Amino acid sequence: MNEVKVKKESTRDGFGKALLELGDTNADVVVLSADLTESVRAHWFRDKYPDRFISHGVAEQDMMGAAAGLALSGKIPFACTFGAFASGRAWDQIRISVAYMNLNVKIAGSHGGISVGGDGATHQALEEIALMRILPNMTVVVPADSREAYLATIQAVDIKGPVYLRLGRAPVPAVPNAGEFKIGKANVIVDGGDLAIIACGHMVEKAVYAAHELAQKGITARVINLHTPKPIDRETIIKAAMETGAVLTIEEHTMYGGMGSAVAEVLVETAPVPMKIMGIKGFGVSGEPDELYEHFGLTEKHLVKEAEKLLKRKKKQA
């Protein structure tokens, strides 16, 4: 996979570009940041629109509250920091000051997942999808590439209510055959009938590679980019389960309560089929992103192995 030179760009970059554009196209957009402005790529907006940028220092809870106050006054605030702090440190502020009032606050949490690398467990956000999707009114989006992050950011403004954008640090290639990006609508990016692989964020790339490897073994996998864990695209998921009879999910996130759990919640009531949730158990550790994907079993190789195991279960049940 690394032999071919592919243009790579992080999802945080896509977010930053969209923010800059929104600065021009929407006068209500304001940006708040908790001392990680460049890391979240909010500095392009800050430098061009300093009067609409609010520096909050290392104070995530206060930042979420201020964002609520700005939203209550007609602004469309983007509150930016690392996902670990946005979703964890300020969770109660998001619960009461943002979600309970269904306010138009957009939260950008970058450095999601283990691909943060060297910073290790404290800075690798692994729980945001779970923490955010359980909040009423909250939309949760996990873009898979820079283009999706850009579009998700632009579209978030048109959603009346809070939106959480999970962004990554590592540059990633563009999703092939991505299709039209629309928050809430999953994209089938590889077709297949033997099983469905549902992925989000950086794991979409792995899922596509795994599908190609499986194809060489005569197994066709349908790859679904579920970039919006909430509101979840039930129709696409149920259809995939019914047509393939086996569902494998993968996310760069705890395997408990995240995207895979959201898929399971849908299928258990509608189309229960053999299923496997791939994700992370426990806390992250320091390392290079690719080493960490290997360490935590989040590679195309692991996907292929789990797919084969899942197909055996499917066969047994038939």
Add this chain to the structure above:
Amino acid sequence: MKRIDDTTGLKKKAIEIRRSILSMLSAAGSGHTGGSLSMVDILVTLYYSKMNYDPKNPKWRDRDKFILSKGHACPALYAVLADVGFFPKSELATLRKLGSRLQGHPQYGLPGVEVSTGSLGQGLSVAAGMAIADKMDNINARIYCIMGDGETNEGQVWEAAMTAAHYKLNNLCAIVDFNKMQIDGWCCEVKSQGEYRDKWKNFGWHTIEAEGHDYDSLDKAFEEAKNVKGMPQMIIAHTIKGKGISFIENKVEWHGISPKKDELAKAFAELDEQEKDLVG
């Protein structure tokens, strides 16, 4: 808005509001009596003498805003909001009942409630966000935020204190209902907050101390606050928890309970006496 220009009128109004608070708490069968009664005179000063607002147009962009950060004291806010016309007084009897807009802690959506609160320590941040927005939009209005003294145990309050000072939010006025008690007991015993006024001063706020049940003192404090340049203002209002009812005053056990029927009758008798004394 209903302006009341004389101190006697404000005091009479406060008695009326205290009756209303006790009635709704008694009907609800639960709720926070002590902290509701302690801030009545502050609310009466703001809503009948200081703030600009329009109950017929609660979202009027140029209005002054009041944020009840100590959300548990909402019976006092509800009593005032109903009295000035944000919603019918008949709704007060529905406090804490299923289907009521008068939730146990204030919920955004009830006319006049600017922010949902209840999880302590969050109001000042929201108020600062509103103050920043008003400055961005060149709105000449004031944002008032009241907190409990126990509430300022919360770290977020001090984050917000830094934000307000950093952005020179002179349109933001915070009030601490300094009744010196919280659920577990006297504030100084639960966790000492040290030199309280100095803390706010050192965080870059213009600080004022007021007698929280003295209308002249409160009037002076709010007038002084309004004229401060380049700084947010903190009014430390010395109050008595449960103020106005002898058997509730300074009784920590009255933080989170409501009066029973016989207690309500006793309390009303006290308020009737106070009213007689006022009329003279």
